[in-house]
Amino acid sequence: MIANISKTKEILNKYNLNAKKQLGQNFLVDGNIIKRIVNEANVDKKTGVLEIGPGIGALTEELVINSQKVLCYEKDSDMVKILLDNLHQDNLKIVEGDFLKVDLDNDLHYFDDCEKVKVISNLPYYITTPIIIKLLEDNNRITDFYFMVQKEVGMRLTGKPKSKDYGSLSVLIDFQANAEMCFMVKKTCFYPSPNVDSCVIHLEKADKNFPIEDKKDFLQFVQKIFALRRKTLVNNLTVGYNLDKEEVKTFLSNLNYKETVRSEELDVREIVKLYQEFLLTKKNK
Secondary structure, X not given: OOOOHHHHHHHHHHOOOOOOHHHOOOEEOOHHHHHHHHHHOOOOOOEEEEEEOOOOOHHHHHHHHHOOXXXXXXXXXXXXXXXXXXXXXXXXXXXXOOHHHOOHHHHHHHHOOOOEEEEEEEOOHHHHHHHHHHHHHOXXXXXXXXXXXXXXXXXXXXXXXXXXXXXXXXXXXXXXXXXXXXXXXXXXXXXXXXXXXXXXXXXXXXXXXXXXXXXXXHHHHHHHXXXXXXXXXXXXXXXXXXXXXXXXXXXXXXXXXOOOOOHHHOOHHHHHHHHHHHHHHHHHO
């Protein structure tokens, strides 16, 4: 089994390699955590699994055993060589390259004979958000995602209104998916050990039927109303859109919001409604 610290060190030494900080490489070395991830995701022989950044293949090894097919994307050519040398299963396909640049819908044809497809990945910390956004927006087939991410990022991805973790990223996720925290993972479960603990989260894609025509514009609106942390919604709208402060106060008052309301007090449905009213007000000016 690859998922232990002595085996991980042995493999890296064999190829004269070290973890590359610029690629966020911290290798999972706890086999119990790997089994727990696979169990949490309910992987079986009818499941196709997409993995991003497999590294030396500790999680990959378990996925290959338990699933119908595995498709891995690995950017680091050194890791690709290790994967090809050590994992020879027929139900594994390894693609060398940047996941953010692939044609995902085309690549998903690999899973045409699978009953269901899930994403299960220990995501590189420096590129977590762009990967999640691509997965949610660039495919119409995968609905279940299990991610290992840094604890702080996981808290933000699953953040709820009126909590310190709730922000624009929380809204972006809640706009198109249901998010839940699965379990925490200590930093000692990795080699080399990172500075912070991690967690496993589950995202389930959901069509919440929000009446938004221009999604990009809406997401920009969300970013602007959360731009100044600890500031009121009045201040964020005023600064974000270069508006007259008194006009913003009147606008919010007409929607029965207090002048002191903050963005983190509003759930995604309230923010969608606020955005629609804001567009209507701009249009009628």
